[in-house]
Amino acid sequence: MVESTWVRIGLRLATWLILGFLYLPLIVLGIFAFNESRFMAWPPPGFTLHWFGEALANPAIPRAFLNSILAALAAVAIALVLGTLAAMAVQRFAFFGRDSINFLVVLPIALPGVITGIALSTTFQTLGIRFGLMTIIIGHATFCIVIAYNNVIARLRRLPRSPEEASADLGADTWITFRRITMPGMRTALLSGALLAFALSFDEVIVTLFTAGAGTQTIPIWILSAIQRPTELPVVNVVALVLVLLSVIPVYIAQRISGETAGVPR
Amino acid sequence: MTTDPPATASASAPSRARRVARWLHARPRTQLRLLLALPLLWLVVVYLGSLAILLLNAFWTSDPFTGRVNPFDWSLGAFVQIIGNDVYRTIAIRTIGMAALVTVTDALLAFPIAYYMARVASPRVRRLLVVAVLMPLWASYLVKIFAWRTILQGNGVLSWVLSPFGIDGPGTDELMNSWLVFTYLWLPYMILPIYAGLERVPTSLLEASADLGGRAGTTFRRVVLPLVFPALVAGSIFTFSLTLGDYIVPDLVSDAKFIGNVIFDNSALGEFPVAAAYSMLPILIVVLYLVLARRLGAFESL
Numbered sequence: 001m002v003e004s005t006w007v008r009i010g011l012r013l014a015t016w017l018i019l020g021f022l023y024l025p026l027i028v029l030g031i032f033a034f035n036e037s038r039f040m041a042w043p044p045p046g047f048t049l050h051w052f053g054e055a056l057a058n059p060a061i062p063r064a065f066l067n068s069i070l071a072a073l074a075a076v077a078i079a080l081v082l083g084t085l086a087a088m089a090v091q092r093f094a095f096f097g098r099d100s101i102n103f104l105v106v107l108p109i110a111l112p113g114v115i116t117g118i119a120l121s122t123t124f125q126t127l128g129i130r131f132g133l134m135t136i137i138i139g140h141a142t143f144c145i146v147i148a149y150n151n152v153i154a155r156l157r158r159l160p161r162s163p164e165e166a167s168a169d170l171g172a173d174t175w176i177t178f179r180r181i182t183m184p185g186m187r188t189a190l191l192s193g194a195l196l197a198f199a200l201s202f203d204e205v206i207v208t209l210f211t212a213g214a215g216t217q218t219i220p221i222w223i224l225s226a227i228q229r230p231t232e233l234p235v236v237n238v239v240a241l242v243l244v245l246l247s248v249i250p251v252y253i254a255q256r257i258s259g260e261t262a263g264v265p266r
Numbered sequence: 267m268t269t270d271p272p273a274t275a276s277a278s279a280p281s282r283a284r285r286v287a288r289w290l291h292a293r294p295r296t297q298l299r300l301l302l303a304l305p306l307l308w309l310v311v312v313y314l315g316s317l318a319i320l321l322l323n324a325f326w327t328s329d330p331f332t333g334r335v336n337p338f339d340w341s342l343g344a345f346v347q348i349i350g351n352d353v354y355r356t357i358a359i360r361t362i363g364m365a366a367l368v369t370v371t372d373a374l375l376a377f378p379i380a381y382y383m384a385r386v387a388s389p390r391v392r393r394l395l396v397v398a399v400l401m402p403l404w405a406s407y408l409v410k411i412f413a414w415r416t417i418l419q420g421n422g423v424l425s426w427v428l429s430p431f432g433i434d435g436p437g438t439d440e441l442m443n444s445w446l447v448f449t450y451l452w453l454p455y456m457i458l459p460i461y462a463g464l465e466r467v468p469t470s471l472l473e474a475s476a477d478l479g480g481r482a483g484t485t486f487r488r489v490v491l492p493l494v495f496p497a498l499v500a501g502s503i504f505t506f507s508l509t510l511g512d513y514i515v516p517d518l519v520s521d522a523k524f525i526g527n528v529i530f531d532n533s534a535l536g537e538f539p540v541a542a543a544y545s546m547l548p549i550l551i552v553v554l555y556l557v558l559a560r561r562l563g564a565f566e567s568l
Binding site for chain 2 (some may be wrong): 003004007008010011012014015018019021022023024025026028029032039040041042043078081082083085086088089093095101104105107108110111112113114115116117118119120121122123125126138141142145173174175199203205206209210220223224227236237240243244247248250251254255
């Protein structure tokens with residue numbers, strides 16, 4: 001160990017403080033979900049499960065959940081197909097403009113979401129396309145492609161080509177080799193890419209606000225509109241707690257898949 | 267290797283699938299074109315196409331009554347409107363300053379925890395810490411902002427903590443609330459790259475520095491920092507770019523407008539040319555930042 005004892009004690013202290021900073025808001029949120037009062041004043045006067053019932057009785061919430069899930073599933077499906085195709089092309093072929101493809105795939109996530117949002121919204125408007133679930137999916141798929149692409153290309157780099165060549169030598173055609181050799185090799189990369197993309201899409205609000213139009217609410221859009229209505233705040237709190245608890249699932253699966261650090265959603 | 271091999275292979279006659287496979291095998295260029303066709307179609311037509319239409323809109327006019335854009339009615343009016351108005355400049359400076367401030371704060375906060383994770387903690391604790399940092403990252407963005415709103419508001423947790431000292435809580439109108447919440451939101455995006463960067467620093471280098479008489483501070487400044495700098499820049503891409511385009515945080519925890527608010531509000535009002543023209547600013551800044559980051563070697567450590 002190069003670090004002195006004092007440095008290590010200081011670092012440990014700092015680590016705990018920063019973890020406290022990261023978790024404090026989530027803990028406050030969890031407490032307020034059981035708040036007896038309909039006002040969000042600290043400390044809560046007492047505790048109740050009343051707001052959970054109210055959240056269940058609100059038809060807008062399951063509708064928004066359903067929209068979010070549908071949009072995420074469709075966006076992930078598109079992103080997986082497009083991202084995988086692009087990754088295979090870039091990883092396996094040398095061609096003019098290969099670097100530009102890399103850049104092009106990353107661009108939708110490198111540029112601020114507000115740019116992607118306004119660009120798509122202006123285009124839909126200019127072309128007279130009706131806003132709705134479809135336009136949400138187009139937006140989400142665009143910035144999810146990079147997630148699938150990054151996961152697949154990282155995996156393809158590590159996968160040896162020799163099993164594919166052996167498969168071809170043994171008489172398997174391209175399709176059989178893909179199905180039996182390449183696909184199983186990429187499976188976990190596709191799964192973690194899908195997971196990441198799903199989480200990103202499910203949570204997205206900056207692009208979605210531009211592409212949703214007036215009639216379609218995803219869960220983040222429902223939260224955003226409900227935050228502006230003081231009477232709905234206790235129910236928002238319940239939904240917020242449920243969302244925080246749901247976010248344990250992707251972290252758990254990602255840890256199981258990789259065993260190491262999970263990828264970073266952006 | 268094409269779009270949907272397993273289904274087509276089993277559905278149609280095997281001999282035909284095999285013939286197609288053989289035909290493709292001899293034509294790698296065709297394989298490449300088939301692979302690239304769909305992704306390029308989407309990214310170029312849908313995405314670059316949209317950006318192009320956005321750019322065009324910046325040079326068009328909109329009808330002041332209906333808000334409808336008149337295509338191909340060329341005008342520099344939107345740019346004139348932006349340049350002639352001091353508010354737009356103030357907002358731009360405020361946003362860029364905030365993005366820089368958040369980036370620096372996150373780097374300062376991320377370094378100790380990343381260092382502890384990478385070089386002090388035992389492997390078991392390290393894994394737990396990685397999960398502990400990932401968890402808030404995956405938690406919903408909007409939920410985290412909402413949580414801060416409940417903490418910051420007039421009768422929230424912060425006021426309660428501060429009231430014994432006779433200090434009022436910040437409420438939800440202060441500009442510096444955005445600083446706090448942005449710093450909170452993007453902190454994990456800074457911790458993880460720096461952690462990965464620190465993990466790659468070989469211990470032997472630190473020992474060598476110590477053997478050659480370098481004090482802890484000197485070793486940190488002249489060995490650790492230069493080696494981790496690209497990772498720090500990689501993290502800063504997130505903190506800077508995400509702050510630059512955000513319009514939800516400033517809206518929910520402060521009453522100050524940012525670049526994103528100008529774009530969103532103008533687009534909501536149907537002022538597409540102004541929104542489009544102002545969009546050129548963050549695009550320009552982010553592209554410049556990415557070019558700079560690439561020079562500094564940030565892309566190798568992403």
